[in-house]
Amino acid sequence: MKKPDSLQGTLDLLVLKILSRRPRTHGYGIMAAVKDCSDDLLRVEEGSLYPALYRMEEAGWIQAEWIKKNSGRRARVYELTADGKKQLGMEESRWLSACAAINQVLRTV
Amino acid sequence: MSLWSRVANAFRGEKLNGEIAEEMESHIAEAVEQGRDPVEARRAFGCDYQQRQQRQASHEIRVVGWLEALRADIVFGWRQLKRNKVTSIVAILSLALAMGACIGAFRLMDALLWRPLPVAHAERLYAISRQAITPQGKPIQSDSWAYPSFTLMRDAVKDQAELIAVSPASRKDLTYGSDQDMEKANVQYVSGSMFQAFGLRPAQGRLLAENDDQTPGAHPYVVLSYDYWTQRFGKDPQVVGHTLRLGKDLFEIVGVVDGPFTGTEPGTVTDIFLPAMMHPMVTRSDASWIRTLVLVKPGTALDPLRQKLSAISRAFEQERAKGFTGADLAFFQRIIDATLLMEPAGAGISSLQEEYRKALGILGVLVAMVLLIACANVANLKMAQSAMRSREMALRVAIGAGRGRLVQMLLVENAMLAALAAGLGALFAWRSAPLVLAMIQSTNNPVRLLLSTDWRVLGFGVGLVFCVLLLFGVLPALRASAVKPVSALKGGDDNPHSRRRLMHGMIAAQVAFCFLVIFMSGLFVRTFASLANKPLGFSPEKLLLLDVISQQGQPPVVWDQIADTLRSVPGVEKVAIAGWPLLSGGSWNNFVSVNGAAPGPVMTYLLAISPGWQETMKIPLLDGRDFRSGDTAPGQAIVNQTFVNTFFDGKNPVGKTFQERGNLYQVVGLVADAPYGNLKDPIVPVAYIPFHEVSAQGVAKPETRETFLVRTSGVNPLALASVLRKAVPQARAGFRVSDLRTQSDLVQAQTVRERLLAMLAAFFSFVALLLAAIGLYGVLSYSLQQREREFGIRIAVGARVGDIAWQATSRIFLMVITGAAIGAALGFVSVRSVQTLLYGVKGSDPLMLAGPALVLLAIALLSALPVMVRASRIDPKIMLRAE
Numbered sequence: 001m002k003k004p005d006s007l008q009g010t011l012d013l014l015v016l017k018i019l020s021r022r023p024r025t026h027g028y029g030i031m032a033a034v035k036d037c038s039d040d041l042l043r044v045e046e047g048s049l050y051p052a053l054y055r056m057e058e059a060g061w062i063q064a065e066w067i068k069k070n071s072g073r074r075a076r077v078y079e080l081t082a083d084g085k086k087q088l089g090m091e092e093s094r095w096l097s098a099c100a101a102i103n104q105v106l107r108t109v
Numbered sequence: 110m111s112l113w114s115r116v117a118n119a120f121r122g123e124k125l126n127g128e129i130a131e132e133m134e135s136h137i138a139e140a141v142e143q144g145r146d147p148v149e150a151r152r153a154f155g156c157d158y159q160q161r162q163q164r165q166a167s168h169e170i171r172v173v174g175w176l177e178a179l180r181a182d183i184v185f186g187w188r189q190l191k192r193n194k195v196t197s198i199v200a201i202l203s204l205a206l207a208m209g210a211c212i213g214a215f216r217l218m219d220a221l222l223w224r225p226l227p228v229a230h231a232e233r234l235y236a237i238s239r240q241a242i243t244p245q246g247k248p249i250q251s252d253s254w255a256y257p258s259f260t261l262m263r264d265a266v267k268d269q270a271e272l273i274a275v276s277p278a279s280r281k282d283l284t285y286g287s288d289q290d291m292e293k294a295n296v297q298y299v300s301g302s303m304f305q306a307f308g309l310r311p312a313q314g315r316l317l318a319e320n321d322d323q324t325p326g327a328h329p330y331v332v333l334s335y336d337y338w339t340q341r342f343g344k345d346p347q348v349v350g351h352t353l354r355l356g357k358d359l360f361e362i363v364g365v366v367d368g369p370f371t372g373t374e375p376g377t378v379t380d381i382f383l384p385a386m387m388h389p390m391v392t393r394s395d396a397s398w399i400r401t402l403v404l405v406k407p408g409t410a411l412d413p414l415r416q417k418l419s420a421i422s423r424a425f426e427q428e429r430a431k432g433f434t435g436a437d438l439a440f441f442q443r444i445i446d447a448t449l450l451m452e453p454a455g456a457g458i459s460s461l462q463e464e465y466r467k468a469l470g471i472l473g474v475l476v477a478m479v480l481l482i483a484c485a486n487v488a489n490l491k492m493a494q495s496a497m498r499s500r501e502m503a504l505r506v507a508i509g510a511g512r513g514r515l516v517q518m519l520l521v522e523n524a525m526l527a528a529l530a531a532g533l534g535a536l537f538a539w540r541s542a543p544l545v546l547a548m549i550q551s552t553n554n555p556v557r558l559l560l561s562t563d564w565r566v567l568g569f570g571v572g573l574v575f576c577v578l579l580l581f582g583v584l585p586a587l588r589a590s591a592v593k594p595v596s597a598l599k600g601g602d603d604n605p606h607s608r609r610r611l612m613h614g615m616i617a618a619q620v621a622f623c624f625l626v627i628f629m630s631g632l633f634v635r636t637f638a639s640l641a642n643k644p645l646g647f648s649p650e651k652l653l654l655l656d657v658i659s660q661q662g663q664p665p666v667v668w669d670q671i672a673d674t675l676r677s678v679p680g681v682e683k684v685a686i687a688g689w690p691l692l693s694g695g696s697w698n699n700f701v702s703v704n705g706a707a708p709g710p711v712m713t714y715l716l717a718i719s720p721g722w723q724e725t726m727k728i729p730l731l732d733g734r735d736f737r738s739g740d741t742a743p744g745q746a747i748v749n750q751t752f753v754n755t756f757f758d759g760k761n762p763v764g765k766t767f768q769e770r771g772n773l774y775q776v777v778g779l780v781a782d783a784p785y786g787n788l789k790d791p792i793v794p795v796a797y798i799p800f801h802e803v804s805a806q807g808v809a810k811p812e813t814r815e816t817f818l819v820r821t822s823g824v825n826p827l828a829l830a831s832v833l834r835k836a837v838p839q840a841r842a843g844f845r846v847s848d849l850r851t852q853s854d855l856v857q858a859q860t861v862r863e864r865l866l867a868m869l870a871a872f873f874s875f876v877a878l879l880l881a882a883i884g885l886y887g888v889l890s891y892s893l894q895q896r897e898r899e900f901g902i903r904i905a906v907g908a909r910v911g912d913i914a915w916q917a918t919s920r921i922f923l924m925v926i927t928g929a930a931i932g933a934a935l936g937f938v939s940v941r942s943v944q945t946l947l948y949g950v951k952g953s954d955p956l957m958l959a960g961p962a963l964v965l966l967a968i969a970l971l972s973a974l975p976v977m978v979r980a981s982r983i984d985p986k987i988m989l990r991a992e
Contacts, residue, residue, distance in 0.1 A: 054167050055170050
């Protein structure tokens with residue numbers, strides 16, 4: 001059973017944006033950031049976050065690195081690549097124009 | 110970058126899974142650190158099953174799926190190959206041998222017949238030749254043209270095509286310094302326009318151009334090939350401007366051709382190019398010495414062009430025929446009526462091609478059949494193997510493997526086998542093709558074929574792997590993957606009969622091909638044997654031939670003096686002089702008229718000799734006398750038995766006369782028959798005339814080239830070679846030995862092609878037999894294994910040993926007989942296509958068909974023997990208890 005994902009299509013945008021502001025964040029950090037910044041309104045499921053991260057990594061938008069944490073545990077942190085920055089710009093402008101369009105419809109009807 | 114990481118990940122699947130799991134754990138630990146409940150945090154990833162699915166999904170995102178599967182298949186396939194070591198080695202070796210033979214044959218055929226010349230527009234290059242019908246009704250083809258005829262044709266079709274004249278490359282004596290430093294090089298006379306038409310550029314100096322091809326004898330310039338420049342002059346740029354002397358003429362080197370172009374004749378590497386205008390016969394209408402190449406301009410229709418050329422050639426010959434009468438005219442009419450043919454010549458054109466085209470074709474068919482036999486063998490081995498693996502396959506199907514996946518797995522395994530075999534085979538071909546080339550070398554005819562290994566050979570090799578895979582790999586893979594789990598897991602093969610039927614069919618095919626290969630090789634071996642054992646009519650042993658040249662030309666008396674000097678060399682028994690040796694390819698023929706009648710329709714061959722020639726050759730004198738020192742040409746003649754049978758009805762010819770081109774000869778002697786130019790043709794009428802030629806005024810003519818025949822007392826005539834080489838110039842300044850051969854070499858050169866075919870065909874039939882034996886044994890022992898239980902029961906209820914052995918092998922014997930019958934039928938049909946390569950043997954000879962049948966039967970019995978023994982030793986107690 002798959003839960004309907006309220007963030008469908010915008011997950012990439014959120015992840016890229018967060019990584020552009022806070023480079024070298026691990027998966028849990030990204031998830032927490034989405035939750036915090038949206039005042040608990042948005043939630044990313046673990047089950048969709050990691051496949052999305054891997055997909056973006058293979059697409060070359062982000063790159064990952066294993067780092068050693070103080071606790072001795074290893075964590076995998078992500079940061080944007082040059083391609084990722086471009087992608088972020090595109091996704092952002094697409095989101096804004098989509099929003100504007102929807103708003104316009106809501107206002108005029 | 111990202112594709113690369115996915116490709117790389119395909120080769121580190123386990124590690125990748127570990128990383129994904131570790132990251133997941135790291136996430137949970139982080140959550141716990143932030144104060145979440147551990148159970149809760151873990152549950153966020155879903156239940157166990159969902160977690161596995163997520164990991165799987167993550168994994169698939171990060172790898173190229175098919176590549177990972179392929180990698181797994183390769184690892185698994187390699188393990189399978191290693192597990193069945195003996196089967197794999199047998200399969201790889203037999204395929205390697207067959208594939209190597211195929212690649213080797215391809216390299217030879219490509220180098221000689223197919224590889225385009227390294228010139229621009231080779232695809233638009235054609236050669237014209239004429240096909241006439243002999244009085245016997247046989248078509249004969251000639252690609253030699255007279256230069257004046259070429260000029261007419263060239264000018265007439267200027268707008269549609271560029272005509273290029275090239276002489277056959279020939280080995281000539283030349284010098285860059287004094288006469289003492291004579292050396293040999295391959296020269297080719299070519300049209301001045303050739304270099305530009307072929308898009309060739311100079312590496313040094315300039316190339317010949319149309320301006321160098323205007324006036325006969327007025328353009329003493331030569332161009333060197335890059336290959337020759339490198340080998341002879343070490344790429345010395347100073348060579349331009351140097352002179353060389355060829356015969357009496359001095360030539361200036363004006364440049365070097367860039368690139369790999371070494372003439373238009375595959376098999377001969379041209380060193381030096383001369384303008385056609387410098388050839389001594391360039392103005393003669395009655396001498397055909399050039400080949401005509403046609404570089405067709407784009408968009409020109411071929412047939413109208415051919416007809417135009419044909420009309421001009423015909424008009425030219427008709428003009429020539431005006432001076433002829435009688436038999437000459439009748440003969441000439443055939444030349445006038447000849448059909449002009451225009452054939453693609455992008456791969457160049459050479460006599461070596463003509464001689465070996467068919468032989469190499471046959472060789473190609475033989476190796477292809479060996480390849481088919483090997484493929485059938487490996488297919489059978491694989492099929493037997495897959496029977497053993499049917500439970501494994503059933504298990505794979507039962508746990509959800511798709512059929513496509515199974516086929517892929519098996520095909521990968523088979524492809525690895527084929528690739529390994531191809532690699533090994535390429536090694537074999539790399540060594541064997543030059544070996545074959547060395548076999549067709551003879552002192553008379555040095556062959557240099559450029560055997561390069563490039564994308565053409567590579568492409569052929571890759572294509573071959575796919576063909577082989579298709580032939581031996583696909584069927585067993587499809588069969589093995591079609592397993593039904595239920596029946597396989599129950600312990601039985603689902604349909605052993607259909608599998609066995611397939612294997613038996615393969616055996617029949619294998620035997621049929623094997624039969625064909627043995628049959629063919631039998632024909633070729635017999636051909637070679639009957640040529641090699643043919644009575645010669647003269648004795649070639651201990652006979653040394655010295656081709657001696659004198660640049661300035663000297664009268665016959667001087668040549669006689671040199672012969673006298675050679676006679677005094679210790680170890681020399683007899684010395685004689687002739688225009689050229691027998692069986693050397695030298696030839697001079699014409700119509701003769703007997704008793705003043707008109708010339709008959711049969712050609713007579715002539716040879717100028719000195720007194721003592723027939724004694725030196727050991728040809729028996731049947732009647733009359735040998736030449737004396739006063740005999741001259743025209744004047745006296747000695748004729749052979751066939752001449753007498755043809756022109757004098759077998760009656761004693763001594764004292765009678767005949768005329769050749771207005772010259773009168775009186776027959777003074779009769780000698781036994783000996784082959785003149787060719788061992789395979791029937792004996793021709795020969796008139797031997799004195800080499801003392803005199804003009805109408807009775808003045809002796811100077812000679813520039815004669816052959817000394819030296820019979821030595823030692824067994825190895827070559828032991829005297831260096832002594833005689835020195836003795837000739839010492840005897841008289843200005844004379845030197847241009848070539849030194851033995852008559853035995855010339856005799857052997859006559860059978861080079863036949864020996865090559867016989868040796869290779871015998872080798873391939875040995876390989877085919879070996880493969881067939883392995884195949885038969887494999888299938889027999891497989892079917893015995895399948896039926897051991899049945900035989901155990903049969904023995905338990907009282908079957909005799911003989912019956913069991915018969916039961917185990919009868920089906921196979923039936924297949925062998927069927928295969929042999931098919932092979933015999935194929936052989937009977939195909940023998941016509943090789944008839945021109947045969948000599949002294951008929952394909953319809955029952956002995957030639959019975960031989961292979963007996964050999965195959967013997968091999969079948971031999972490979973069945975161990976199986977029969979095993980079948981008879983089956984102990985029913987053990988067998989029945991085992992299950």
